[in-house]
Amino acid sequence: MAAIAGQPTRKTPWRAAIRDARLWLLLLAAVLTLVDGYLIFVVAPTDAVLGHIQRIFYIHVPISILSFLGFLLCAIAGIGYLIRRGESWDRLAHASAEVGVVFVTLALITGVIWARPVWGVWWTWEPRLTTTLILWFIYVAYLMIRQYAPTPQQGRVWSAVVGIIGFVDVPIVYYSVQWWRSIHPVQVIGPEAADDALEPIMARILIFSLVATLALFGYLLLERMALRKTEDTLAQLRRDANSD
Amino acid sequence: MELLRGALAIAWKDVRLELRSRDVITSALVFGLIVVVVFNFGLNRAPGSLAPVAPGLLWVAYAFIGVLAMNRAFTRELEQGGLDGLLLAPVSRDAVFLGKMLGSLIFMLVIEAILLPVFAVMLDLPTLSPTLGLVILLATVGFATVGTFFAAIAVQTRSREILLPVLFFPVIVPVIIAAVEASALVLQGGPMTGVWTRWLPLLVVFDALFLVICPWIFGFIFEG
Amino acid sequence: MELLRGALAIAWKDVRLELRSRDVITSALVFGLIVVVVFNFGLNRAPGSLAPVAPGLLWVAYAFIGVLAMNRAFTRELEQGGLDGLLLAPVSRDAVFLGKMLGSLIFMLVIEAILLPVFAVMLDLPTLSPTLGLVILLATVGFATVGTFFAAIAVQTRSREILLPVLFFPVIVPVIIAAVEASALVLQGGPMTGVWTRWLPLLVVFDALFLVICPWIFGFIFEG
Amino acid sequence: MSITADNPDGGSVAIAAAGIRKEYGDRAVLRGVDLTVGWGEVAVLFGANGAGKTTLLRILAGLTRADDGAVRLAGRPMHRRGNRARRLVGFAGHQTMLYNDLTCRENLAFYARLYGIRDAGQRIDDALAQLNLSDRANRRVRTLSHGMQKRLAMARAILHEPAVLLLDEPESGLDAASVATLGELLREWAASGRAALLTTHSVEVGLAWAHRALTLDGGRLTGDVPGYPSTGSG
Amino acid sequence: MSITADNPDGGSVAIAAAGIRKEYGDRAVLRGVDLTVGWGEVAVLFGANGAGKTTLLRILAGLTRADDGAVRLAGRPMHRRGNRARRLVGFAGHQTMLYNDLTCRENLAFYARLYGIRDAGQRIDDALAQLNLSDRANRRVRTLSHGMQKRLAMARAILHEPAVLLLDEPESGLDAASVATLGELLREWAASGRAALLTTHSVEVGLAWAHRALTLDGGRLTGDVPGYPSTGSG
């Protein structure tokens, strides 16, 4: 734990690399987002039926999809943690759950904003919406269980377990539009998407948005993991200071 | 073999304890009756408004009863030693899980069986068919599986009573939805293709999924 | 004086234990949201059918939370010595009763207060008025009084099976019914004469009755 | 704390029980127990497992109702409404009567409030110090070892400076140092004119601490040795 | 019951623990404990309240997970999936692990089924007789006295004839006769080539029963006296 003392010490190369990766990702995400904004608000055609509000589509969809990615990572990292017990697995699981929750929250918010003009209500108990809300609950519970556990160790195991079981809801969110055929539009991305679901230009901008949001996602994830690592180090130092 | 032996021993012990005190079944029945009575007084104000809601009511009541039963099943274990007796035994964690799950499943099925005719009369459910029984069985397997799992976590915390529903409901909602939809179709008495082609398979898939995942990760949640 | 000192000490201890798990508020909120979601998914199949059902839903949810709260309040006492610590102290049994009752009451009221706006939004409750608050307060007092009393009996294992269903259910249902009727009237926003002339007085009478009887006989149920 | 000042009408004996009977179903546990413990006296109660020691102590403490017989503490009847008698008793039994999720100090503070103790903060510090728990004062009971929890239960029992102390196997689970501390505490207890009745399975400890040894057998007190030579200073 | 027949691949030592560490939050309880107990040996573990005796025993029994270190029982690793190792262990601790509303016999029958014991009826009768509980066989645990419950917990621990017995303060709460019975049981235990590790606060009892005394202090084993003269026949 000598590296904490304040004076610059030699860093392991991979740590420096990750640090750099975070910087580059931040830059990349910033640039891509700017370009994406230009594409969405200037280049993309105005929707014939829905009008300008339809542009929120390019934000809503990538964000929703990437929250799924967050939860997928969380489940995988949870399995990894249960089997390997590496702290880094838990850091990945924790960080991806938090980023996933942020993204799902944003999906809900953009959805609500979109719903008001096109459906006339902020909220309705529609399957896609409800299952998304439930997804939010599950991962809020994921974060709560860490707090509730008697020991941090148990918190890690329990949350891993919740993350694994909770992932079951993700495919349900995805397929909900098909099973119930309600007012929420059907899939444009993923295994169930029709080939001609979108105009080519729209599809291309959507893919660009997806890449931009992915960069943002990656940056947030790495940043959060680094922060968790610092927190862990701090806790360890405190323990060492107290025990002797 | 060893799995079955352990699971049956635990389930049988739970059944015996329950027969001795009858507290899970009693309190669940009381609660179920309260639900029905309250709904009858509270909801049956606009005549005819209850029929479309009935399947939902049925499952909401069952879900809450499930939470009660699961909670009890585990607090009983904690009485004199926090599950240690079970964890010491040379049976795998899966067996412990299956045993507790089987016990809860039996209680819930008994309670549901008792309440169903009551609900049928009071909520004016149109038809009771074997298909409904199948729906109830499948959904209850899902309840008991997920519920047992989360109850095992929740009892180890201070806020156990409130944490269980917080963990349990979001995960179980899909099962509830499928059960409500299927029950609605069955109770309407119309063509039941939707039941057989969509909802029952969905319930089976959920059950299978949970029955594979839950025992597997159950072993991890008892590490102090 | 001594009555108050004992009762407040006990209630304050319960509140402190509750606050210890800092996140009661959060989990209560989440719990309430989930209840609404479950109800909605279960019941909201025929659009518009939820409004007449809302008061009933509200009280079923509250009743469920009440059962949880009461359960929790007494299992906690039993943890390390079956209420002995309280019974040893030089405070009358009434004080013990009032203390436990107060603790449950506070807990329930806080949760109800948090959940009411949530329910209002999600169940689309028409109007929230101070009168509704009064109804909730009065009904919760009744619930906590009777609930505390029977929870204490449930501690004495032998009588648990017989007394709980036979007494608790018939005793509390009138309170729930009155609460549902009153809430329905209030929520409809129409003339509230029925509330003031019938249901509120009824609740007051129930509460007064329970508050006199329960502490009085409470002392007797701890003689082994 | 002067006992006579506290009990102006005070009985001349600390504990007076007469004709105590208790049956559980078909099993007669106590068949007429007569017992007196005087002020300034520490009495020890021996008896096999199941002899009824705990039952007797709980009856004296007013926790269990005897089928027959009367209990007076410092001359005051101990019954359901016996608040005045209850204030005089400190009891620690097999169970700790503590709240696992409160800290040591919070547990004692709660009981201090229940007993209406004035200078609670000071008393709590004293009691914790007496039982060597000062360094765990702000830890939750859940995190204490078994012996520490037993000590905290003892601290709870002496917190309100009762005139009569009833201890059920107080030394079991305590380490040697704590047993010595407890012996010291009981010696001072008796010296200050208060009374104590304890049970134990350790003949050694019992005889070292007590002025008088009693044996409970077959539901009756046998072998009451009133003049048992005090080994209190050993 | 022959140990070697039961463990054909059996380790040469009964309990082998190496480098056991355990922290609770910021408190290091065990700081690297190495311990071996051989077959035919009874070892006693002394230590003040809070020294970590219970923690160590629970780790050996597989109930608590150590932060670091390895445990082998009869050469088999004790970990989460260590069913084979768990079958070899009998453990009785501060808590009884009994179901209050089942009778003694029902409790044992349940555990017999869990352990897959063949001639369960006979074994249960034997275990009850060994701990002097035959007359209470059909009573609910709730109605037993404290010491009887502890004895039933012990009966539960030896029911499946484990090769290794871990007992946390077994003598506390037991009356003199039961303590003698338990001593006898442990002597036979060792004589038949099995092993036991127990903790106690009674130096007298510990030294009378054990071949070897260990002391746990500051999170480490100190004063391991391997050649401690056996007083097993006393």
Ligand code: HEM
């Ligand atoms: C609060 C309200 C809403 C929520 C929670 C929500 C949630 C979601 C989620 C989770 C996805 C991604 C799932 C997937 O890719 O399959 C999604 C996609 C989509 N949403 Fe929404 N949405 C909401 C409102 C809306 C509204 C009002 C519209 C427009 C009328 C809309 C249009 C779409 C479209 C076109 C997609 C892409 C289709 C797809 O891939 O499934 N959403 N929404």
Ligand SMILES: Nc1ncnc2c1ncn2[C@@H]1O[C@H](COP(=O)(O)OP(=O)(O)OP(=O)(O)O)[C@@H](O)[C@H]1O
């Ligand atoms: N609730 C009960 N129901 C039935 N019998 C009981 C109950 N409580 C105690 N007994 C019986 O009363 C007798 C005396 O029990 P008690 O606990 O007083 O014994 P004890 O002397 O304290 O024993 P120990 O040394 O084991 O603590 C025992 O035979 C016990 O089985």
Ligand SMILES: Nc1ncnc2c1ncn2[C@@H]1O[C@H](COP(=O)(O)OP(=O)(O)OP(=O)(O)O)[C@@H](O)[C@H]1O
């Ligand atoms: N769950 C826990 N959380 C925090 N600290 C704990 C926990 N369990 C035990 N400890 C601490 O670990 C230390 C060792 O406890 P342990 O119960 O092993 O002691 P012990 O040697 O068995 O003592 P005793 O003789 O009192 O039974 C104690 O300081 C205790 O406070």
Ligand SMILES: [Mg+2]
């Ligand atoms: Mg006793």
Ligand SMILES: [Mg+2]
């Ligand atoms: Mg210990």
